[in-house]
Amino acid sequence: MMLVVAEQKEGRLNRASWEAIAAAQQLSAGSVPVAVAVLGSDVAAVAAELSAADVSGVWAVSHPQLASYTPDAFVAALAELVTALAPTHVCLPHTYQTRDFAPVLAARLDRALITDVTGLSRRDGVPVFTRPMFQGKLVAEVVAEGPAPHFVSFQIGAFRADSATRGSGAPVTARPASLQGATLRQTAEAPFQESKAAVDLSQAERIVAVGRGIKAQEHLALAQQLAAAFNAELAASRPICDNGWLPMERQIGSSGQTVAPKLYVAVGISGAIQHLVGMKGARTIVAINKDAEAPIFEVADYGIAGDLFEIAPALIAELGKA
Amino acid sequence: MERETLDVDILVVGAGPAGLSAALRLTQLQAAQGGTPLSIAVVDKAREPGAHSLSGALLDPSTLADLVPDFLAKGAPLACPVTNDNVYVLGAQKKFRLPITPPPFANHGNYVISLSHFVKWLAGQVEAAGVDLFMGFAGQSVLYEGTRVVGIRTSDRGVGKHGTSRGAVEPGADIRAKVTIFADGVRGHLTKDLLRTLQMGGSQPAQFAIGLKELWDVPADRLAPGTVIHTLGYPLRQEEFGGSWIYALPGGRLSIGLVVGLDYKDPLLDPHAAFQRFKLHPFVAGLLDGGQLVRFGAKALPEGGWNTQPALAADGALITGDAANFVNSMRLKGIHLAMRSGMLAADTACAAVRAGDTSVTQLGAYKAAVDASAIKRELYPVRNVHQAFGAGIVIGAAFAGLAMATGGRWPEDLQGHAGHTRMKTLSDYYGLEERDRLAGSNAVTPDRVLTFDKATSVHYAGVHHEENQPPHLLVQTDVCHSVCGPEFGHPCVKFCPANVYEMVDNGAGGRRLQLNASNCVHCKTCDIMDPYGVITWVAPEGGEGPHYDGM
Numbered sequence: 112m113m114l115v116v117a118e119q120k121e122g123r124l125n126r127a128s129w130e131a132i133a134a135a136q137q138l139s140a141g142s143v144p145v146a147v148a149v150l151g152s153d154v155a156a157v158a159a160e161l162s163a164a165d166v167s168g169v170w171a172v173s174h175p176q177l178a179s180y181t182p183d184a185f186v187a188a189l190a191e192l193v194t195a196l197a198p199t200h201v202c203l204p205h206t207y208q209t210r211d212f213a214p215v216l217a218a219r220l221d222r223a224l225i226t227d228v229t230g231l232s233r234r235d236g237v238p239v240f241t242r243p244m245f246q247g248k249l250v251a252e253v254v255a256e257g258p259a260p261h262f263v264s265f266q267i268g269a270f271r272a273d274s275a276t277r278g279s280g281a282p283v284t285a286r287p288a289s290l291q292g293a294t295l296r297q298t299a300e301a302p303f304q305e306s307k308a309a310v311d312l313s314q315a316e317r318i319v320a321v322g323r324g325i326k327a328q329e330h331l332a333l334a335q336q337l338a339a340a341f342n343a344e345l346a347a348s349r350p351i352c353d354n355g356w357l358p359m360e361r362q363i364g365s366s367g368q369t370v371a372p373k374l375y376v377a378v379g380i381s382g383a384i385q386h387l388v389g390m391k392g393a394r395t396i397v398a399i400n401k402d403a404e405a406p407i408f409e410v411a412d413y414g415i416a417g418d419l420f421e422i423a424p425a426l427i428a429e430l431g432k433a
Numbered sequence: 434m435e436r437e438t439l440d441v442d443i444l445v446v447g448a449g450p451a452g453l454s455a456a457l458r459l460t461q462l463q464a465a466q467g468g469t470p471l472s473i474a475v476v477d478k479a480r481e482p483g484a485h486s487l488s489g490a491l492l493d494p495s496t497l498a499d500l501v502p503d504f505l506a507k508g509a510p511l512a513c514p515v516t517n518d519n520v521y522v523l524g525a526q527k528k529f530r531l532p533i534t535p536p537p538f539a540n541h542g543n544y545v546i547s548l549s550h551f552v553k554w555l556a557g558q559v560e561a562a563g564v565d566l567f568m569g570f571a572g573q574s575v576l577y578e579g580t581r582v583v584g585i586r587t588s589d590r591g592v593g594k595h596g597t598s599r600g601a602v603e604p605g606a607d608i609r610a611k612v613t614i615f616a617d618g619v620r621g622h623l624t625k626d627l628l629r630t631l632q633m634g635g636s637q638p639a640q641f642a643i644g645l646k647e648l649w650d651v652p653a654d655r656l657a658p659g660t661v662i663h664t665l666g667y668p669l670r671q672e673e674f675g676g677s678w679i680y681a682l683p684g685g686r687l688s689i690g691l692v693v694g695l696d697y698k699d700p701l702l703d704p705h706a707a708f709q710r711f712k713l714h715p716f717v718a719g720l721l722d723g724g725q726l727v728r729f730g731a732k733a734l735p736e737g738g739w740n741t742q743p744a745l746a747a748d749g750a751l752i753t754g755d756a757a758n759f760v761n762s763m764r765l766k767g768i769h770l771a772m773r774s775g776m777l778a779a780d781t782a783c784a785a786v787r788a789g790d791t792s793v794t795q796l797g798a799y800k801a802a803v804d805a806s807a808i809k810r811e812l813y814p815v816r817n818v819h820q821a822f823g824a825g826i827v828i829g830a831a832f833a834g835l836a837m838a839t840g841g842r843w844p845e846d847l848q849g850h851a852g853h854t855r856m857k858t859l860s861d862y863y864g865l866e867e868r869d870r871l872a873g874s875n876a877v878t879p880d881r882v883l884t885f886d887k888a889t890s891v892h893y894a895g896v897h898h899e900e901n902q903p904p905h906l907l908v909q910t911d912v913c914h915s916v917c918g919p920e921f922g923h924p925c926v927k928f929c930p931a932n933v934y935e936m937v938d939n940g941a942g943g944r945r946l947q948l949n950a951s952n953c954v955h956c957k958t959c960d961i962m963d964p965y966g967v968i969t970w971v972a973p974e975g976g977e978g979p980h981y982d983g984m
Contacts (some may be wrong), residue, residue: 366951
């Protein structure tokens with residue numbers, strides 16, 4: 112079997128979990144069953160949500176110490192589970208949390224870990240994983256060595272959540288973690304947000320991103336209205352965040368966030384390669400830029416060459432009618 | 434917060450060819466001589482060895498053969514031997530091949546290498562010999578006690594843009610040593626501090642050029658591996674020093690680059706744009722046709738030669754390699770000289786520590802060793818050549834010929850000038866009526882096939898810096914809009930190959946300097962060429978910067 116480790120926080124499923132399920136289904140191609148595990152203190156509801164997937168079962172792994180994420184507790188609980196279930200592969204969404212604990216977990220069990228995987232193929236029946244190198248400039252094909260299980264994390268947006276096949280309700284098994292003999296050195300303090308507007312753009316389904324073409328800080332209001340009209344998060348290219356017009360957490364690109372929303376509207380963004388690597392995985396890209404030669408149009412599905420100060424208000428007006 | 438300290442016998446600052454050769458030589462001396470083991474440490478700002486190493490590169494293997502006699506058996510990554518030499522003079526559309534290759538350009542017996550790969554291999558030899566490499570630790574300052582150098586302090590980590598904590602601040606460590614060997618490369622920022630503090634400057638001001646390099650993958654049959662091409666002329670003008678290289682590596686990989694002397698007069702000259710123009714020349718475009726850009730990088734290189742070497746020793750300190758300007762600008766080679774100086778510094782440092790005397794008197798043996806070595810034999814005869822190029826490429830080339838014919842015997846040495854002092858003001862260069870012209874005099878619109886803008890180049894340099902850290906380019910920005918604009922037209926925007934310097938609207942009808950510090954490729958050009966001397970390059974947080982794998 113293959114085991115997908117879903118991620119939840121305060122009872123809310125990270126949608127990248129569905130991407131990992133889709134990836135595992137593709138990896139297994141029906142050859143072995145795929146099961147899902149989710150960890151926390153009370154995960155019954157999330158487990159029920161996951162049982163909609165076409166999987167052999169959902170393990171609801173619970174323990175009071177798993178209420179808030181700590182690497183020690185999660186590694187101990189997952190090491191127990193993985194050792195008990197002996198899967199061929201452990202599939203993880205490449206979230207910040209995975210990045211934190213997966214190396215420890217793989218090292219603890221002395222098994223191979225392949226991170227940030229974007230594609231799958233098979234050679235002589237052996238899975239071959241592709242993953243980016245050099246900020247996406249090169250793509251490496253990686254084959255895991257050594258005994259199973261092999262740990263694999265999948266890049267956010269590389270697999271489509273809606274391509275995960277649904278089933279007729281997988282059985283949910285509650286499984287308390289024992290955490291016996293585990294040394295838990297960390298206790299999580301209450302989560303805090305650095306600013307009220309803290310946002311995880313990787314979770315956004317629609318993003319309106321604004322660039323240098325907006326010219327002045329006071330014009331940001333227009334971009335905000337456009338984002339509101341699309342019911343989208345507002346993001347920006349680097350110059351905007353450099354100027355302090357938007358916080359750095361809203362910066363898309365190689366020195367900011369990598370996102371793959373369903374809709375990405377680039378407004379006044381020329382499309383420097385550093386920006387493109389952060390958003391080219393978006394499903395549909397709409398670009399508005401006055402320079403028809405701008406590189407953003409090379410990745411855009413829909414391009415409008417024109418003045419954003421005319422086009423954005425028109426879009427807002429049209430969207431208001433809908 | 435407590436600062437860590439580490440005490441060693443010998444500290445090597447910089448894990449390039451000079452520093453690693455010094456470290457390896459120290460382990461060899463240790464093995465040969467026995468006795469109390471010396472403690473040796475090597476620090477470098479790059480995350481891994483070779484990550485900040487960039488050169489053409491052609492390697493004269495003479496020093497390597499002395500340092501690691503069985504270098505071939507040990508798998509030294511010498512991509513291929515040089516098979517043929519070509520020198521062309523380029524016009525705007527045409528090329529003329531020189532019928533004979535001038536002797537300094539003859540490379541028979543040399544190798545085409547990736548310096549980055551070579552440094553990584555050399556670092557492996559050093560680590561195998563038991564030396565700790567502290568990678569990702571940037572030197573922040575030199576530690577002095579009076580006029581004695583007692584080590585260096587590494588930079589803090591985790592400090593945010595405005596000096597506040599980013600979460601967890603880890604203060605830099607003090608690494609204290611009986612002898613510190615400075616191998617921090619061209620315009621090394623710690624060597625610069627050392628030269629100023631202890632007044633160790635050379636008899637002539639140092640001179641530099643900027644080298645811009647790209648790796649391209651082209652169809653494998655385009656050029657035979659080992660083909661070496663140098664060009665003079667286009668896109669540079671008579672008044673500008675420089676030239677290009679094209680080296681063919683195995684597997685259809687080309688190393689191409691342009692060197693532009695950092696003593697040009699045109700304040701609006703843009704070396705990055707000149708490099709783009711170079712690629713558009715029919716000869717070069719033909720070689721690159723159908724190929725793909727793999728990597729970009731830029732780095733300054735010393736050009737001034739023998740007479741620009743600083744005092745090589747101080748109490749507790751030695752200076753080696755590019756930091757000491759040991760480059761033969763006529764042969765376009767310095768790796769073997771850097772390695773040689775590292776070995777000689779190691780000899781001196783080891784003897785001094787053993788003798789219990791690391792004063793400048795004892796360490797002065799290093800200067801005597803350099804004078805008796807291949808470094809002087811190679812650099813002394815050509816000591817005036819670069820300075821002669823100050824009078825233009827024709828006189829410079831004639832002088833280069835004379836230097837070879839006479840073995841460099843001259844009644845009086847030519848005096849060089851710090852390159853940035855030769856830059857002319859806009860009104861001197863363009864005339865009063867053109868003073869408001871701000872576009873680069875040689876700007877190119879990128880086609881994104883052969884030519885690229887600076888931001889794209891930065892991407893191909895693999896540069897990464899934490900954005901939220903104090904700027905590592907210290908600029909007195911008050912002169913930018915008010916003085917530099919009208920006088921020079923913001924040459925920093927032009928000479929920086931990485932778009933670090935940008936003049937933006939200041940919201941009050943004027944312009945202000947915006948520093949895109951995280952773009953920096955660590956080339957040091959701004960520290961060298963800014964006409965007012967108000968830019969100081971200090972190291973950003975260790976472990977970041979460009980990633981020059983294969984360069």
